[in-house]
Amino acid sequence: xxxxxxxxxxxxxxxxxxxxxxxxxxxxxxxxxxxxxxxxxxxxxxxxxxxxxxxxxxxxxxxxxxxxxxxxxxxxxxxxxxxxxxxxxxxxxxxxxxxxxxxxxxxxxxxxxxxxxxxxxxxxxxxxxxxxxxxxxxxxxxxxxxxxxxxxxxxxxxxxxxxxxxxxxxxxxxxxxxxxxxxxxxxxxxxxxxxxxxxxxxxxxxxxxxxxxxxxxxxxxxxxxxxxxxxxxxxxxxxxxxxxxxxxxxxxxxxxxxxxxxxxxxxxxxxxxxxxxxxxxxxxxxxxxxxxxxxxxx
Numbered sequence: 001x002x003x004x005x006x007x008x009x010x011x012x013x014x015x016x017x018x019x020x021x022x023x024x025x026x027x028x029x030x031x032x033x034x035x036x037x038x039x040x041x042x043x044x045x046x047x048x049x050x051x052x053x054x055x056x057x058x059x060x061x062x063x064x065x066x067x068x069x070x071x072x073x074x075x076x077x078x079x080x081x082x083x084x085x086x087x088x089x090x091x092x093x094x095x096x097x098x099x100x101x102x103x104x105x106x107x108x109x110x111x112x113x114x115x116x117x118x119x120x121x122x123x124x125x126x127x128x129x130x131x132x133x134x135x136x137x138x139x140x141x142x143x144x145x146x147x148x149x150x151x152x153x154x155x156x157x158x159x160x161x162x163x164x165x166x167x168x169x170x171x172x173x174x175x176x177x178x179x180x181x182x183x184x185x186x187x188x189x190x191x192x193x194x195x196x197x198x199x200x201x202x203x204x205x206x207x208x209x210x211x212x213x214x215x216x217x218x219x220x221x222x223x224x225x226x227x228x229x230x231x232x233x234x235x236x237x238x239x240x241x242x243x244x245x246x247x248x249x250x251x252x253x254x255x256x257x258x259x260x261x262x263x264x265x266x267x268x269x270x271x272x273x274x275x276x277x278x279x280x281x282x283x284x285x286x287x288x289x290x291x292x293x294x295x296x297x298x
């Protein structure tokens with residue numbers, strides 16, 4: 001395709017500028033092009049459609065991004081350098097997308113695109129971010145403001161060449177991982193680990209849990225205590241504070257767990273096995289409900 005000749009014939013054809021309103025959008029080998037609808041006759045549109053791929057007229061900018069992720073032949077609809085891609089899962093239908101977009105853009109300090117998957121699941125693309133945005137400190141405020149609950153899965157800061165790779169990864173992560181962890185924000189390593197564990201057959205999971213946890217598998221309070229202890233990297237004071245119990249109570253629970261399981265919480269190999277067993281245990285214990293962020297303990 002001789003684009004110089006095409007531009008001579010259609011001088012109103014220019015590079016796409018992130019706004020689809022009252023425009024025809026065409027896909028070329030070098031990226032997206034736009035033409036104001038008022039500057040193109042029906043005949044000219046048909047001629048251009050022979051040489052360029054027209055995109056549906058109802059497409060908005062976020063639709064162009066969705067189109068890019070699902071069609072390998074499409075170029076990114078805007079020039080980007082660094083990006084952060086997120087997948088957000090609400091626990092009930094959510095429709096305040098414009099308000100959420102404004103909030104996320106304010107937090108991240110960059111342009112944000114929301115790509116709906118269904119009424120509860122959305123991809124969020126942060127474009128040309130200057131640094132990784134940690135949403136954890138803002139979750140409680142957002143949930144309170146919108147009167148809803150959700151989980152965020154996020155990729156690290158990446159170059160534009162990894163856009164589709166990150167999208168495919170997030171797309172492959174089942175939203176059920178939200179039920180298996182006492183977390184609201186999942187980063188890449190956590191998502192991959194949990195995805196790996198979800199691929200383990202149920203009877204294999206049950207067997208592993210039984211071998212590792214033994215009698216302690218029937219003591220929910222002990223398991224919650226051990227999980228909290230691991231989350232706080234063995235810090236007694238922080239664990240006791242999180243569980244609202246005395247340090248002596250914590251000590252007794254941990255000793256009881258070691259007695260029932262035959263495991264040593266100070267042994268790195270045992271600690272790894274216990275951590276994996278706890279994750280597998282929750283996958284089958286809480287298959288359809290969100291686990292509270294802080295375990296209850298008295």
